[in-house]
Amino acid sequence: MTTLQTTLLVLQVFIALGLIAIILVQHGKGADAGAAFGSGASNTVFGSQGSGNFLTKMTTLLAVVFLVNSLTLGYLAANTAETVSLMEQHAAEQAEQERAADEQGTASGGDDDMPAIPQQ
Template sequence: MQTFFTLVVVVQVISALAIIALVLLQHGKGADMGASFGSGASGSLFGATGSSNFLSRSTGIAAAIFFAATLALGVFGGERKPAGGVMDNLPVTKVAPAVVQTPAPASAATASSAQPNQIPK
């Protein structure tokens, strides 16, 4: 299952990079004015209108693959057990609790004789 999950992540990253490249290759709406003054758009590799159709279709296919990979990651990612924290993998060491010794309470007779600096009134 981990191999399939990794494969879907790789497909998603490749499709995201393809979308970025294809969008950057396309001409914007303002590029038509420059083409009319002889910028060479009609002499391109795909012809006068072939590049926009090819790039648009390729971008759409890459986007469909990206969304399918995202959906697959959402479905399969929900079934995975959370990894936990860094402290979860530490070995457990048992430490004996510290023994706190409290002094025994003094009785009333020893408390009155324990105060030698009393001044009688």
């Protein structure tokens, strides 16, 4: 995985955690009924209007960044060159060595771990 993909993947996790936190902090529609009867909404950190507008904008911003990041990760994953596994790479190297040995005429014709059986 390239450095860009790793960075975007870590960013994706942080964006997802931020979205979860912001969504859980928001109050539901039923909470507005209590605010109408003076439940202390004027003492909030965000002022008398409450935190709804700020949290809604932050949720929208994080959702857009999450979507763009997801599309970018998908594009990078689809357009990266396929990597060869170590097993396939080792098998290809062995095949190349055997082919080179056959061309030189030094191939034993069998497994390299077994000694040659003497001919009588």
